[in-house]
Amino acid sequence: PLSSTPAPTVPWKSTSGQNKRQKFESVFPVLRDELIAHFASKGMPKDAIDWYTRNLDYNVPGGKLNRGLSVVDSVEILKGRSLSDEEYFKAALVGWFVELLQAFFLVSDDMMDQSVTRRGQPCWFRIEGVNLLAINDSFMLESAIYHLLKAHFRKDSYYVDLVDLFHETTYYTEMGQLIDLITAPEDHVDLSKFSLDKHRLIVIYKTAYYSFYLPVAAAMYMCGIPASTTTPNGTTSDPYKLALDILIPLGEYFQIQDDFLDFAGTPEQIGKIGTDIIDNKCSWCINTALAVATPAQRKVLDENYGQKDAAKEKTVKGVYEELKIRDRYRAYEEGAYQKILGLIDTISEEQGSDGSPVLKKQVFKSFLDKIYKRTK
Amino acid sequence: PLSSTPAPTVPWKSTSGQNKRQKFESVFPVLRDELIAHFASKGMPKDAIDWYTRNLDYNVPGGKLNRGLSVVDSVEILKGRSLSDEEYFKAALVGWFVELLQAFFLVSDDMMDQSVTRRGQPCWFRIEGVNLLAINDSFMLESAIYHLLKAHFRKDSYYVDLVDLFHETTYYTEMGQLIDLITAPEDHVDLSKFSLDKHRLIVIYKTAYYSFYLPVAAAMYMCGIPASTTTPNGTTSDPYKLALDILIPLGEYFQIQDDFLDFAGTPEQIGKIGTDIIDNKCSWCINTALAVATPAQRKVLDENYGQKDAAKEKTVKGVYEELKIRDRYRAYEEGAYQKILGLIDTISEEQGSDGSPVLKKQVFKSFLDKIYKRTK
Numbered sequence: 001p002l003s004s005t006p007a008p009t010v011p012w013k014s015t016s017g018q019n020k021r022q023k024f025e026s027v028f029p030v031l032r033d034e035l036i037a038h039f040a041s042k043g044m045p046k047d048a049i050d051w052y053t054r055n056l057d058y059n060v061p062g063g064k065l066n067r068g069l070s071v072v073d074s075v076e077i078l079k080g081r082s083l084s085d086e087e088y089f090k091a092a093l094v095g096w097f098v099e100l101l102q103a104f105f106l107v108s109d110d111m112m113d114q115s116v117t118r119r120g121q122p123c124w125f126r127i128e129g130v131n132l133l134a135i136n137d138s139f140m141l142e143s144a145i146y147h148l149l150k151a152h153f154r155k156d157s158y159y160v161d162l163v164d165l166f167h168e169t170t171y172y173t174e175m176g177q178l179i180d181l182i183t184a185p186e187d188h189v190d191l192s193k194f195s196l197d198k199h200r201l202i203v204i205y206k207t208a209y210y211s212f213y214l215p216v217a218a219a220m221y222m223c224g225i226p227a228s229t230t231t232p233n234g235t236t237s238d239p240y241k242l243a244l245d246i247l248i249p250l251g252e253y254f255q256i257q258d259d260f261l262d263f264a265g266t267p268e269q270i271g272k273i274g275t276d277i278i279d280n281k282c283s284w285c286i287n288t289a290l291a292v293a294t295p296a297q298r299k300v301l302d303e304n305y306g307q308k309d310a311a312k313e314k315t316v317k318g319v320y321e322e323l324k325i326r327d328r329y330r331a332y333e334e335g336a337y338q339k340i341l342g343l344i345d346t347i348s349e350e351q352g353s354d355g356s357p358v359l360k361k362q363v364f365k366s367f368l369d370k371i372y373k374r375t376k
Numbered sequence: 377p378l379s380s381t382p383a384p385t386v387p388w389k390s391t392s393g394q395n396k397r398q399k400f401e402s403v404f405p406v407l408r409d410e411l412i413a414h415f416a417s418k419g420m421p422k423d424a425i426d427w428y429t430r431n432l433d434y435n436v437p438g439g440k441l442n443r444g445l446s447v448v449d450s451v452e453i454l455k456g457r458s459l460s461d462e463e464y465f466k467a468a469l470v471g472w473f474v475e476l477l478q479a480f481f482l483v484s485d486d487m488m489d490q491s492v493t494r495r496g497q498p499c500w501f502r503i504e505g506v507n508l509l510a511i512n513d514s515f516m517l518e519s520a521i522y523h524l525l526k527a528h529f530r531k532d533s534y535y536v537d538l539v540d541l542f543h544e545t546t547y548y549t550e551m552g553q554l555i556d557l558i559t560a561p562e563d564h565v566d567l568s569k570f571s572l573d574k575h576r577l578i579v580i581y582k583t584a585y586y587s588f589y590l591p592v593a594a595a596m597y598m599c600g601i602p603a604s605t606t607t608p609n610g611t612t613s614d615p616y617k618l619a620l621d622i623l624i625p626l627g628e629y630f631q632i633q634d635d636f637l638d639f640a641g642t643p644e645q646i647g648k649i650g651t652d653i654i655d656n657k658c659s660w661c662i663n664t665a666l667a668v669a670t671p672a673q674r675k676v677l678d679e680n681y682g683q684k685d686a687a688k689e690k691t692v693k694g695v696y697e698e699l700k701i702r703d704r705y706r707a708y709e710e711g712a713y714q715k716i717l718g719l720i721d722t723i724s725e726e727q728g729s730d731g732s733p734v735l736k737k738q739v740f741k742s743f744l745d746k747i748y749k750r751t752k
């Protein structure tokens with residue numbers, strides 16, 4: 001009878017986006033419990049155990065999980081087959097390390113920006129009794145990465161590469177955060193500090209490395225892609241450099257799109273109300289506007305940008321429309337899309353003479369497809 | 377003539393404490409410049425370069441440097457000879473990594489404690505224009521460790537051990553910080569949360585690991601001391617476990633002494649005015665007092681501890697005198713000293729059958745000598 005038939009084991013490849021996310025989410029409690037068990041094993045008092053549990057549960061899951069999922073996706077594509085349970089678990093763990101890193105950045109960024117909400121709930125530091133302790137809480141989210149990395153990967157040949165990769169990415173993100181913080185402080189508007197070049201630098205360091213390069217490079221290390229490949233015809237390439245050269249423009253495109261949607265997306269589309277103008281953000285929109293504004297329009301932007309005032313925000317949006325920011329964005333997006341397609345096309349996929357695994361175009365195509373012309 | 381005689385090269389061993397410190401201090405500008413050159417090479421804007429330089433110069437040197445110097449001292453003792461220039465530089469670099477880690481902790485701890493001064497100058501976050509950016513600045517001090525570690529040690533066999541050691545120590549310190557923050561919040565006094573056991577746990581995790589175990593274990597890895605030693609007569613020992621078992625009580629003793637001097641030391645002795653009572657610190661003094669106080673004395677402590685009020689502070693000190701905290705400290709110190717001497721004596725110093733380097737009693741004796749009966 002039907003009821004006794006075992007449920008078909010759904011191969012990883014055919015699971016839908018929704019199921020992929022659920023499967024990935026189901027790994028979080030495993031690592032959370034492992035962290036808490038380790039913490040408790042040190043004789044920590046109950047109130048501290050409860051605190052760390054709440055820190056993890058409040059700040060780590062609950063995001064879009066794109067960064068974490070892209071580690072799993074990339075491992076899958078690079079291996080070219082569905083993953084064993086152990087392979088899946090390890091790929092998902094590394095995916096969660098990216099999410100832990102992001103949580104570390106978001107908890108602290110919200111304090112530095114004095115933000116109010118994050119992912120539809122109050123920022124962690126605004127929770128009763130947390131306040132400045134959130135600084136140490138953010139540290140513990142970062143440290144959790146290296147504890148778990150050691151616990152699960154210490155014997156793998158790529159352990160040290162993953163550690164170095166997370167360190168370098170973290171440092172770059174902090175560099176980007178520093179430039180952002182001194183270029184666009186929440187409480188002091190000075191548009192003379194802005195430029196499209198500065199915007200590019202901030203985006204690359206603050207966002208692109210950890211959101212785009214990190215997940216893919218981590219997957220590449222896990223799949224044994226070597227630092228240098230020589231094909232039988234003697235061409236030598238550096239797959240990590242190649243990946244970086246594609247993922248940095250991809251990350252830039254993603255952030256510019258994010259900046260544009262903050263201005264042009266409806267709340268239904270983006271799931272929140274855009275506040276970049278009011279928050280004095282160094283956004284692609286303001287930088288593009290500044291690059292083409294007349295002196296009169298510049299004066300309007302200087303007098304209205306970055307202020308907690310809805311009428312001033314509307315005035316800035318008026319200037320954006322005058323300057324045809326929507327058309328400029330569409331032109332930018334088309335150019336970026338074609339440029340990235342061209343970069344992806346430079347990947348040869350030719351097996352190296354030592355037979356080691358190689359980079360695949362699909363890793364980047366699948367990323368680009370998720371981003372191109374998205375409206376949310 | 378005298379003036380043309382080259383200055384005698386002073387062997388490391390015979391340099392005085394003052395010269396040791398100066399020599400160690402002279403390494404800081406080298407690593408600072410290396411960090412800044414790397415940062416600048418990423419195309420960072422001038423204001424960001426100046427900011428990071430100021431962050432490093434303001435927060436990293438200028439402390440007592442005991443932790444950093446003890447890496448150099450321990451390497452010297454373990455090698456049993458003066459160091460080559462390259463050996464010295466690498467030992468000093470690792471010493472500075474401990475100081476960078478400490479700077480990361482102190483910058484953030486001062487924010488969480490809302491402290492006013494540090495090392496005789498305003499806390500970094502209180503500097504005009506810094507404020508909450510100090511959070512990201514503290515992150516960059518931590519990341520600097522791993523950048524330099526990779527730049528100078530990636531090819532050394534002990535690279536991964538040093539990385540793991542710094543990670544683990546960092547995590548432990550954050551755990552200790554968490555218990556401290558929820559046990560003794562700066563703005564809410566609740567002595568029922570205090571106990572000598574809690575004090576011990578906080579001291580071990582928040583202070584002893586990074587101040588005592590980290591410098592010595594790092595030196596041990598650099599000197600090639602293996603994880604396990606078997607002597608010709610077949611005895612197996614774990615030198616790192618042995619070091620930990622000595623250094624944790626040593627760190628505990630150091631912190632208890634520090635807590636005692638905060639109460640009993642004169643400003644001339646300790647170079648500052650003690651504020652532990654006013655700051656609601658979970659100090660050895662209050663925990664010892666609580667353990668032996670009568671209900672009446674306990675009531676006085678509850679009503680007077682942890683308040684910004686000099687008269688109440690004086691009342692607490694009066695109870696400490698009634699409870700003979702000075703005598704109790706002297707008894708504790710004598711017991712701790714003898715106990716640690718006994719632990720040091722369990723080190724065999726017998727060469728392992730594979731001829732690898734071994735632990736030496738002098739590493740710990742030199743530590744203990746610096747601490748025993750110090751008055752500042």
Ligand SMILES: [Mg+2]
Pocket residue numbers: 109110113115
């Ligand atoms: Mg923010």
Ligand SMILES: [Mg+2]
Pocket residue numbers: 109112113180
């Ligand atoms: Mg921010």
Ligand SMILES: [Mg+2]
Pocket residue numbers: 258259262
């Ligand atoms: Mg945005």
Ligand SMILES: [Mg+2]
Pocket residue numbers: 485486489491
């Ligand atoms: Mg403090």
Ligand SMILES: [Mg+2]
Pocket residue numbers: 485488489556
């Ligand atoms: Mg503190």
Ligand SMILES: [Mg+2]
Pocket residue numbers: 634635638
């Ligand atoms: Mg003290």
